[in-house]
Structures are given as C-alpha cells and as structure tokens.
Amino acid sequence: MSRIMKKKSMKYEIIFSGFGGQGVLFVGNLIALAGMYQGFNVSFLPVYGPEMRGGTCHCTVLLSDKEIASPLVYEPGYLVIFNLPSFLKFIPRLKRGGLALVNKDLVKVEEIEHYETLCANKKILWLPLNTWAEAIGMPLALNLCALGALNKLLGLFPEEILIKALREMLGKEKLPLLEANLKAYRKGFEEVEAYESSLTKS
Amino acid sequence: MSRIMKKKSMKYEIIFSGFGGQGVLFVGNLIALAGMYQGFNVSFLPVYGPEMRGGTCHCTVLLSDKEIASPLVYEPGYLVIFNLPSFLKFIPRLKRGGLALVNKDLVKVEEIEHYETLCANKKILWLPLNTWAEAIGMPLALNLCALGALNKLLGLFPEEILIKALREMLGKEKLPLLEANLKAYRKGFEEVEAYESSLTKS
Amino acid sequence: MIVKVLEERCKGCGLCIEFCPKKVLVFSERRNQQGYKIVALAFPEKCNQCGICYLMCPEVVFVKEDSFEK
Amino acid sequence: MIVKVLEERCKGCGLCIEFCPKKVLVFSERRNQQGYKIVALAFPEKCNQCGICYLMCPEVVFVKEDSFEK
Amino acid sequence: MSQLFRFPQSLKKTLFHYCPGCHHSLIHRLLCEVIDELGIREKTVGIASIGCSCFLYFYIDVDIVEAPHGRACSAATGIKRARPDLLVFTYQGDGDFAAIGLGDSLHSASRGEKFTVLMINNTLYGMTGGQVSPTTPLCQKTTTTPLGRDPQVHGYPMKIAEMLGNFEGVALSARVAVNNPKRVLSAKEVLKKAFLYQREAKGFTYVEFLSACPVNWKMDPLSATKYVDKLTEIFPLGTFKDIG
Amino acid sequence: MSQLFRFPQSLKKTLFHYCPGCHHSLIHRLLCEVIDELGIREKTVGIASIGCSCFLYFYIDVDIVEAPHGRACSAATGIKRARPDLLVFTYQGDGDFAAIGLGDSLHSASRGEKFTVLMINNTLYGMTGGQVSPTTPLCQKTTTTPLGRDPQVHGYPMKIAEMLGNFEGVALSARVAVNNPKRVLSAKEVLKKAFLYQREAKGFTYVEFLSACPVNWKMDPLSATKYVDKLTEIFPLGTFKDIG
Amino acid sequence: MRNKRVLVKGVEAVALGALEGGCECYFGYPITPQNEIPEIMSVELPPRGGVFLQAESETSAINMVLGASAVGTRVMTSSSSPGISLMSEGFSYLIALELPCVIVNVMRGGPGLGGIEASQGDYFQAVKAPGHGDGKFLVFAPYSCQEAYELTAKAFELADKYRNPVMILSDAILGQMKEPLELKPLKIKKISKEGWALTGAKNRPARVIRSLFLDSAELAKRNLTLLRKYQKMEREIRFEKMAEGGEKVLVVAFGSMARICKEAVLNLRAKGYEVGFFRPITLFPYPKKALAELVSSQKIKKIIVFELNCGQMVEDVALSLKGMGKLISKSYPPSVIPFPEDLEREIKKCLNSSDFPRV
Amino acid sequence: MRNKRVLVKGVEAVALGALEGGCECYFGYPITPQNEIPEIMSVELPPRGGVFLQAESETSAINMVLGASAVGTRVMTSSSSPGISLMSEGFSYLIALELPCVIVNVMRGGPGLGGIEASQGDYFQAVKAPGHGDGKFLVFAPYSCQEAYELTAKAFELADKYRNPVMILSDAILGQMKEPLELKPLKIKKISKEGWALTGAKNRPARVIRSLFLDSAELAKRNLTLLRKYQKMEREIRFEKMAEGGEKVLVVAFGSMARICKEAVLNLRAKGYEVGFFRPITLFPYPKKALAELVSSQKIKKIIVFELNCGQMVEDVALSLKGMGKLISKSYPPSVIPFPEDLEREIKKCLNSSDFPRV
C-alpha cells in the first residue's frame, strides 16, 4: 500500500459544462485528443441533457499517467463552467481545493445564493469568456478561449500538440477554421499569462 | 400405504390408434365424454403424427374413479388397434395381461414378425372391423364398431349414456348421423355378445 | 399411353379424369399404400398424348419412365 | 397589431418575417431565455392584421392576449 | 378564420422542444385548432409515436398514449375497436408509419379502421439523427446514405398517400404542406375533413404533411421551408382518395 | 412443351404431404420445370416460408433455407445482397407474404430486390386450419370469421399483385392460376419470365398463384379447382407490371 | 344446483376462463397449438358485445392489446413461442405503461419453428425476461383444465389490480388434452379504471400514458416503483405441495410435467417410498420461501427438478435453496415427453438405497 | 512499428472491430445510442466490396442477417433494447438454424422506450432467453474501447467456430465515451463454411437449413446437440480478477459498471482495504467455476454484486456460489449511474469493521 501512495500520480479530472451551443463537447473531445497525443491515458465521457435539442450538456475528461478505470468522477479537480445552471450544478461537486474556470459573462456572483458557502475551499477563476471571444471577432469560440486559459494554468501539452488535435477534430471540411480556433486558444492562454505575470509583479 | 392398496381402484387406460381417416380421435373423445357422463374422472389426450395431413394418429383415454394425474401412460391396460403400424408400435407397450382389440381386416398375423414373443402374456381379440362396418353399409364407422365391442367387454356405461355423448359430439349439424353411428356401435356390441355367448355355449 | 403411372403418388383427386379431353381415365377399385383410389387408363387406345393429365396432376403421377428413374 | 408577441416562445426561425406581406416584422437585438433573437414589429402601423404571421409561426408566438391567458 | 391569433384551447403552453423552423409544432397547432373547432377535445384520444414528436403529450391537451415505434396504427385499432365512440388519431413520422410500421399501417388502412392518421413526412429519421427513410428522395444524402440515396441500393421513395388511395377501406387520403400561408389553411381544412369523416365512421382517414427538418436537411429554417416546394415535385400535394 | 411427361430433374421423388387436390404441389412442379429449363439448379437458393409449404425442401432439389413466418423476403434480401450471382426465390403463402410479412414484402419490392417471389394465394391460412387472411374474399367463412368475412370487421381483401404493380422497384407483377391446362402453361411462362428478369437484374419479380385449398374451403378437389374460376372475379388474372 | 360439467381441451378452458374473467376484447394471430382460443373468441365475443379481431401479426396483436387496455377494457391475446418472441417489445411497453392484460403462451418446442408438441422451453423468457429492460409479470402455470379456467379468469382481476400484464404459461399437453371442467361461476372482481384509463379528458385534466423518461432520475424512480410492484405480487404466490413428514426426496415440477410427476410420485408413495412433491403454480414470483421452508423443515435431502426443456426452472429452485440439499436436474429437451413410468424409474435411481429403505 | 492509436467512442470501436473481424455485410435499423455503428458501416463497407443496408425494421434486419449468413458471409447487426426485443424471434431461428452472426446490443434503460442513458437491464434477456425455446448464445461484455474492438473482431471467428450467433452486450457509457484505441491487427481466423453454406447445389447434394422438426425424437436430438454446443462454449469463458490473497470482500460487476467498480476497488486497495474484484467478460457461459474457486480458495466472506438494473447478474453469482459466502446485491435501477465515490462508500458499508480492520 505504502508503495502505491508514495508515487504521486498525475491525474487531471475535468468537467466542462454549458449550453448546447457553447462547444462544450467539442472542447472536451479536443483536450482528450491532445492529451492522448501528449502521451496521457485519457477518457472523454459526454452527457447530453434530457432535451433532445438544445438544453445543457456536460462532459467529463480524464487525463492520467496511469490506467483509467472509471470515466465518471463525482468530485473533479477542475471545472470549466460556461453558464449559470452549470455553475449551480457542478460547483458543489468540485474537490476541496479544486479549481473552477467560470465564464464571468454569463455567471454573475450576484445571482448566486450562498455563494460563500458554495465556494468555500474552492478556487474560482472568473474569466470573461464571451468578451474575449467577441474581442477577437469569434463570438462562438469561447470554448477555445477557455481551453487556452486552462492549458496555461495546467501546462498539459504544448501548442503543436493542440494544433495536431485541432486539425484532426476539424477534418478536411472545417480545416479553414483552424486559424480562428487557434486565435481563440491563444487569446485565453495569453490573457491568463498576462494575469499571472501581473500577479507576480504585484 | 396398505390402506391405499387394499381398495381396488377402477382405472381404465386405453389407447386408440390408426390412420387419420379411421375416426381414432372421434371415438377416443366419445368414450371420454361418455365416461364423464357415467361419473368417471376422465382424460383424453390426442397425439397427431408428424405429418400435417393424413398419417397415423393415436389418443390416450383414461377413465378412473380417482383423480387422474398424468394423462399419459406408457403401459395401457387396453388397446384398440385399427392398422398395422399401430399394432407394431403399441402392442409392445400393452400391460402384461392387457387386452388389445385388433382390426383383423387390416392387420394380418402373417405380416408380423415375432408375433408370438410380441404378444406373450397379452390378450389379443381379433375383430373384422372393416367387414362389420361394411356389412351395415357404413364403411367409415369402424371406430364405432370397435367402441361397441369394447363396451360390451368392459361394461363402462349403458347405451343411453353413449347416445347422450354421441348427440353432444355430433352437434346440430351432424345429428342426422346419430342413427348410423349407433347402428355401428350396436353391431360391434352384438358381435361380441354373440361371440361371448358362443364361448359360453361351447 | 407410353407413360408410366406412378400409382403410389396418386391421391385420387380426380383432376386428371376431369380434364382428360378423351375421357381415357377412370378410378380403379385398387387403393395404394396411402389408401387412395388409383387412377387407371380405361381406354388407353383413345389417348392422344396431349399431356393434359400430366399438366393437371398435382402429384406428378404421369411420367415417362426414363425421366423418373434418372 | 393588437396581438401579444409571446417572446419567450420565439425561436428566431424568421418565417414570420419572410411571409409578412407588409414587411412589418424584423429581428430585434434582444435574446430570450432560450437564447434566440426575438422578433419585433418594426412598423406596427403597416400591419393589416392578415394573420399570416400567426399562420406561419411554428411556435405560436403571435396571439390574442385573452386566448393565451385562458 | 375565427381561429387567427387565438392560442388553441387544446394546446398546452409548454415551449416546444423542436428545432427552430421545424414544422412539427406548426402541425401541432393545426391539429389543436381542428380539435377546438370541432369541439371534440373531451372525447379524443391521441397516440404518440416514436420520433421527434414523441413528446406530443407535453403539447396537446387530450388523453394520449405512447405506442412503440411503428405500432401507432395497431394501438389506435385497439382503442377504436374497444371504444368506437372516441375520436382517435395517431401522429407519426415517415419512419414510424412507413418503415417499421408499414405492415401495421397498411393493414389498418385495409381494414378501414375508423381513425385519423397525421403522417409527418420529413423524408428522414429526425429523432435518431437523419438516417434514410422510405420517403427519402433519390440522391438525398443522409447519415446512412453518405453518397446520396441510390435506388439500386436503398430503393425508391415510397408514395404513401397515393398507395393508400387504392385501398378500399380508406375514406380519405391526402398530402398537404404547411410551407406557405395558403397551404397552411388548406392543410387545416383537409385535416378537419378527416376528423369529420372519422366521426361519421366513413373509414380510414390519412393526412400526410410534407414537413421541414432544417437540422437534418442541414439548411436554415427559411431554406428548409422553401425546399418543401421542391419536395412537392416528388410528392405532389393533393387528395388521392375522398369518398365524399 | 418438351417438359410434358418428364418428371422434373430438380423435383425430389418424395411423396408430397399436401392434401388431395391441393395446388401447392402442382406449383412445385412448375417451379422445377422452370429451374430445369433455365438450367439454373446449381446456382439457385430457395427460401421456404412457414405455411403448408414449409416442407418445400423435401421436394425441391436446390439449396434451401427456412425463414421465420413472414420474413422470407428479408432473408432473400440478405442472400441476394451477399451473393448477387445466385438466383433466389421465395415460396410464400398469402398469410406469410401479405399478413405478417407485408412490411418485409413491400419494402423488398420497393427497394427493387432482385429475386423472385412465388406467392401462393389460397385466400386463407392453410397450415393453421383455415383462418381468415388478408386475401380472403368478402363473406367467405373461415374458422375465425364464423359468419363470413365482414368488411366492417375484418377489412377488405388485399390485391397484392395490383398493389405491387405501382412500385417502381418491381420488374414483373402478375397473377396466374393453375386450375386448367391452359392456365398451367401460361403460369409457367410467367414464372420463367420472372426468373429471366431476375437473371438480368431487372428488379423485383412477383408471381401470385391462385391456389385451391380443398380441405379448408371444405370442397372436394374438383369443386375447389373449379372455384378458382370464381376467385378470378375478385382477383383477376393478368400482368400488372412488366418492364419488358 | 350443480354446475355444468363439460369435457374440454385446456385451450378451451382458457378461453372459457377468459370469458368468465370478463374479457371484453381479444386480439391475436393464429399459431398452433392454440388456435382454438381465437376460434372460440371469434364465436363468443361478438354476441356479448365484445371485440374479436385477428391481427395481421403478433406485433400488431400485442399493440392492439395495448390500445384497448389503455382505454380501460379487459383484453387478452394468446400465442405460442415464436409469436411470443415477436411480442416481447410489446410486453416491455405494456409493463412500462402499466397497462393490464392477459397473455397466453401455449409453448411449442423450440428453438426456431421447432415442433408443436409439448415443451417448457420458454420458462426463462416468461419469468426472467419477457422483454428488454427489467420488466416482469405474474406468470401462472396451470396444470389442469380446471386450473386453466380458474387462473385465466383470475388473471384478469390481477392484471387490473397490479396494472400489469399477467401470463398464462401452458403447453401442448395441457392445451390439447381434454378433461372435465366444472363451469363454476367465479367471483372475479371488477376493478375500477376510472383513475387512469384514457376516456377523453372530460371534467378532468388530460392524461398521458408513457414510458419515455429522458431524465435519468425520473426513469430510475419509475423503475423503483415497478420493482416494488413486482415485490407486492408475492402476495399472489401459489403452489401445491405433498410432503407431510419424513420425505427424503422432493420432486419439483410445473405445468403438464407436474402431472406426469405427480402420477409417478403417487405411485411411489403408494408403494411406500418417501417421496414428496412440490408444484409452483406462480412461476413469477417464484415460491422461493415456501420451497426453502419445506426443504428445511422436512430435512429433505434430495430435490429433483423435472422439466421439458434444457434445464431452466432448476435455477430458480437452486436460488430458493441456496445450497440446501442435493439438487438434481432432470431435463428432457423438447419434445420427447417422458411417461410416468420413466419418471418413477428416474426417481428411484436417485433414491440411494441406504438412505431410503423401502418400507 | 507502433500501431495507430485513435481516440474513439465505444460504438466506433465496435464498428472498427467488426471490420477487423472480417465483417462483410451489415443490416440494421437506427436506434439511439448506437447509430454510429450503421453510420460507419455505411461509409466503410461498400468501398471494401461489402454490403451495407438499412433495413425497414429490426425484424427485417435480423432476417437479412439470417439470409446473408446462410450463404456463408460474415454478417452483423446492431441495435438497442427495444430493437433487440423485436429481433428475439430471429435470434431463436438463427440459433436453431446454426447460423453464425454477430449481434451488438447497446442497452438503454427500459422497460418500454425508457431512456438513452446507460443501463444493464437486458442481462437476463441476453444470457437466459435471447428468444423462445432454450436457445443460447455467447455473450461478451467489453468494458473498454480496446476490449470492444478486440472482442467484436473475435466474435466473428467464434460465431463461425460454433455456427451460432454471438452477442456483444454494451451500454451507453461505453458506447458514447471516447478513449484511445490501439488499432492492432488481430489474428482472426477465417473458418471455412464450404461444408454447410448455401451456394447452389453444384457437384454436391442440395442442402437444407431448417428448424422445423415435427418428429419429437428428431427435435429432442437436435436440442441435445445444441445443448452440447453451448457446453463446449465454456472454453471461451473469459474474466478478469484482482484478488491475490487475503481479500475478505469481493466486488463483482461487468461492463461499464465494472469500470466504475474497479476505480472504487483500486482506491480502497490503495487505502489498504482488503477488497477484491471479479469481472466476467463472457456473460454466457458465465465463469461460474472461476468465481466459485476464487471465493473458496481465498476464503472470501462477502461478495457484492453491482449492476445497473433491478438485480439480474446477482442470480448467476448466487448460482455460482451455491451458498458460499454472504452475497450482497447492489442494484441501481436505470438510469441513475453511481460514481466511484458512491461505490466506495457502499463497499465500506459492507465491510464489517471487526472482520475487516483497516490496515
């Protein structure tokens, strides 16, 4: 037993959640694919809401250097939250000390009851995802912005790997969208970079 | 245990067997119905041959003054045999000391291999059923002739009961056939009566 | 008629008798193993080989010998 | 127009706009809770109450108030 | 036209789950208008089938039972035989009625069962993601005909309304569309007639709606609605039987 | 006419189990004559269906597989798709093809599957003891229509050959009878054509035989054969589609 | 006054029982060996104002049943093995929709088309998986015409009581044999369906009968409700036993096979052998407790299960006994039916002479 | 050279496995959650000279399979619960006719239409009664994309080997989740069908493939042959176990549920709890012996069975154990799926602290 516990394993459990149209499943799939290229064991589990069309949806992505047994996890270490219902549903499930990236354009602290208790012992990073996405002229690419931010924070894989995964995901037909997606990714990445260095500076 | 064995129960196990067109199932059903009217517990189990049309068929009729469990019996006490295949199939299954009424018009002793061993300890009564039936101008009613003979031998029920059962079986549509059937029944009955009294005389 | 009558196949339906244009065929008194009355050629000399009996017989009773023995 | 626009029902399909013979309707910049752009009467005065918007709207957005409140 | 701008009484206020520009909900409204106008809400039983419209009961305010995929006509037969006094309709997709359900559907028609079928023909399986259906036009690409429907492989589109026109038990067989205001109005008249015939126990009544499925046709709502005009070239509108 | 008095090569010598005067066996013989004349015995696969003819394989000397009741056309589709070089036929009763099998049958026709159907229409379920079938004439008594077929209860007889005539995928649809010598000969010609069309991959080929069932019609063989004439008034003989 | 006694086939007894149970509608498709049921229904129902309709297939028949049940009528269908398989999607829906009906399966010997002689090869299908997705129904296995009549009638009441289909599982022996039936009037309860049946939304909100629940919590709740209902059905458990003390061997069988076994057991008992007999009449829910209690209280050492299949019910017996006693499975692959004499021999073989001296 | 790794859904892995296994024909009817299988097949098969055909129903699909199998091609179909029920007559025929094929069931939560989330509610149907009349087939329950790929490919070989259908039983979790799949070439044997397939009676007597046997002795013989074949299939039994000694509690689960359980078990073991794990990979034949041996050899005291249904596989576990150990059934009625954390809690609850001190 002691042997097993000594070696700190590297395992990222991430839930992405938002509206149907916010690219939740795309970004989850993308990070899993990039994770695989990076050499992780990965799993990606999409869950569609009860509505056939529209509605909320979420997905669970696991990246680990060990075999992954369950693709489901109740208490993820990371959350990427795109809208309010997702915030309310998943923040309670975030691990103690876990980190949530939250879309501050659609989730307003004022609208959340018992915010303090809800988020006690949890790190919340508020990101204006819609604003970023609109700033680069890609209002739908907030998912990639979030991914940029997340990868800056976790350092999961280098950009080449992401590009490889993105290419694969877009396929021939949608390849022209590569640059735009990349731009969004970089936007998120750089914003967090700037934020972090601002922290270091201050 | 001894109590049970003391009271001799009345139980008749009869198998009728012949070609499809020989009225095997009709006569089996009829005797079961008459038996019921007479107050017996009865069961009637038809078995159609593997052929859909034509072919041989047989049925098992049980009449008993006790509850009948199995409607199937391997070793019947009585057989009514209308043709050769039936003879070969069922004689081996006849109980030791059991009685078989055999249609001598279609079953010829010469055609039977090992006749002696086959019929050892079994009573065979040879009846010219086709001849009797033709004699009364009802070539198809050999089944009723056989029933008359059988009832004369076993004394299962009086003629009124048979008439009641026959009426029921024929239904409204075929009621006109009642007299003819009865005639055949009586023919069999009387032939055996005559035969028995001839025995007594000699 | 030069054909064989495969008596064991006959089921006594009477279609051949009905359709034979020359009224060659009748039921005999004999029965086959299946128990059916067998058809017979009452007037073979009248037969014109038209083949109608073959055409109408549901049991393929009327055949050239060599075709059955194949 | 004397009818109520049940904005929450609108899915922004644009059929009403297309078929309105008087070109009364346009998309507004507002979005409803479902996230769809809501239709608005840009020129209510031009409306002739023909009912075509009601007929073509798959979401029953255009209705008389009393009929919905029933 | 009294119905204009009236939210039908027998339509529930729930928001529809259908995609933007889908004709299913428009047809729901027509059905409710007809039920209201005939005043039959309280003696009507509907059968919801399996397809995009499986949640029919969330919208139409009459007694409704769900039937397994393709079996709506048999369930309706059971209902109508048991309770001939009720007015009974089925609401079925082209896949439900004409693929898995073809046997049930045609036998009901042939027996002249006295209920009304609303068949929503969007030429593919909406609910399961756009696979080929018996009514998919030749050459149309679907998720299971990636190169387009080839008659040598997937057969020919079935013309159900025409086929039913030849059945003795059928009292009314018609194909309508709802892709312009005039057609909406006449579709409603045909549907009303179907219920009237049912009330008079005239026979099987069948109304086929050509219906837009923007999502699986991969079109915007407007183009999809326009495209229905194109479909009428393959599936002509009209009444193929009307025993009057 | 070379076939006259020739016991067909592809007919086994086993005695038929059919009732006296049943047309099933006559049609078996015709089928074998056609197989012999076309010389296709060695590349033919037959599908036996469930009905009085379920023992087809005891008589016809070609490779045969049994299909569940009503599914012969689907099984044939599987065979023909997998091995288009084989000649494939189904042999089905009216109950098998048109009652439980209607969906399978019509979809195969609509897809234009390239096999041949022999449909033996004796207007009822022979094997199970004479129940009503989709092709039972009005007023005919059967074991489940004790008062005769009433169209208000049991619906109208289906005219399958006519119906198939309207299907695009169908190359040949015809109804024949074998109740007199001329008809026997022309039935054979039609059946031969069906196999020829199949060989040329022209489409679905369907030959419906009006067939006597003396036992369940409660007639002697001769009357039953004559009664087929009467049936032709309801089910006219002829070719309803022939793409030539 | 004495009730009328008639000599009928098992399948006729089923039809008569259905009429006694208040059956109003029948939908079915012919299949041997149960064609007498539709044939009788086609004669008897219309004059009583009921409905008889021969469907074009088993799939349509079961869905006609679904429709008629949804509007509150007492309805039944009957078929045999292949037809029952075709109905299994429908069964699952009926269970999910909580719609009562009576289903008769007069089994034939499978798999495939098989043969038309007696078989018990559909035991598992009936009790473990009548359809997909965890659905269950009450299954009765009558073993005499009288029981077939009474259980079929009762089945209509219980179907309504539980709002669930009930199956009568029979076979060709019971189906085709004739024996006397006392046509006694049974007190079958009418159960009001006003609370749920679809009759037009008059003076009440419209009703919905559905099985689609895309919300997983809702579906799970529903499945729990159904599960509890199946558990409640344990109240209906019926069985017959013959073991008053001292038996060391217990014969277990159901349906026709139980008749043949009973004959053998009675014969052996008459000869002094200590052989008991247990016959489950409900196959689902299975009389597990009763069987276990019997075996443990009587200290029975060997349990022999006879079936006309490749070994199915023996699993429920094993699950009941949980290791108690020595379990022996005697299965007769369809359709060779053993005679009572054969069974006597088999039972005797199992009697280890030292354990079971002949008295 | 390293094999290609791709990130795929379970259902895609099944389709890729089928292609690797030599699948030549696919017939099926759409149903969620497995539509990716026909969609992939419609793209992949025709260019390889194979056949893809969307049938008009599940009943026709399974009978197209029957036809294609009879002429000797490797053929498959896929569906989900209600569609599988509709195929059950066809399954019974395929078994009776001894025709090989591969059937995929990506279960949804029933009964009826139910929901599209993960469920294991069709366990009984798959292993006890895929159709009427005693028929059985090999059932594999993969729990990862890799296993789905490999078992599906292998299924084609085993189907041909036993001339019997083989089922891949999966669910929406495995079906819809993506994980890396190593596309390794598998050595799937081609098995000659020249001895029985229908290819035209050239230079040999005509062949008949049939299931109707009206002679009861003939039918019984045939059923015995089939029974022996099922027994032979025990050679194919596969399972995974994790219990090297000292475990006092054994967790048993299959398919997706086994993944969730494994996570819980690994976590508990890491924390020092003595918990073992057993996962049947073949559900029929069930690894009864292996399970019993494990329990008896390790002196395991408690066995917990986790399932996403109302309690089905627990019966096979009970039948394996015959009373050994304390059996605990933890069933989750579809479709609320527990998290590994929930299971950890459940397992701990079962650990009686005195028996199982935390080390």
Ligand SMILES: Cc1ncc(C[n+]2csc(CCOP(=O)(O)OP(=O)(O)O)c2C)c(N)n1
């Ligand atoms: C027995 C069965 N097979 C398949 C399905 C899956 N299924 C659900 S809806 C559907 C087809 C829907 O198409 P259609 O009837 O045309 O309705 P639409 O969604 O296009 O309105 C299918 C195949 C099912 N639910 N049940």
Ligand SMILES: Cc1ncc(C[n+]2csc(CCOP(=O)(O)OP(=O)(O)O)c2C)c(N)n1
């Ligand atoms: C699924 C199923 N349902 C019912 C049956 C019983 N059955 C056997 S043949 C048959 C109908 C036969 O009628 P038809 O197809 O017209 O053939 P015929 O006997 O008249 O030649 C039926 C209902 C069956 N074998 N399988």
Ligand code: SF4
């Ligand atoms: S060949 Fe013609 S004439 Fe001669 S017996 Fe036959 S039918 Fe009569």
Ligand code: SF4
């Ligand atoms: S047609 Fe054939 S079967 Fe009929 S009587 Fe003539 S020879 Fe015999």
Ligand code: SF4
């Ligand atoms: S009523 Fe007519 S004119 Fe007015 S908005 Fe609607 S469509 Fe336009």
Ligand code: SF4
């Ligand atoms: S037609 Fe209806 S849903 Fe569409 S844009 Fe207009 S109001 Fe909105």
Ligand code: SF4
């Ligand atoms: S998928 Fe098509 S049919 Fe279904 S709701 Fe969307 S648009 Fe309508």
Ligand code: SF4
């Ligand atoms: S029952 Fe009818 S169809 Fe069947 S063999 Fe007899 S006559 Fe022919």
Ligand SMILES: [Mg+2]
């Ligand atoms: Mg559709």
Ligand SMILES: [Mg+2]
């Ligand atoms: Mg017929």
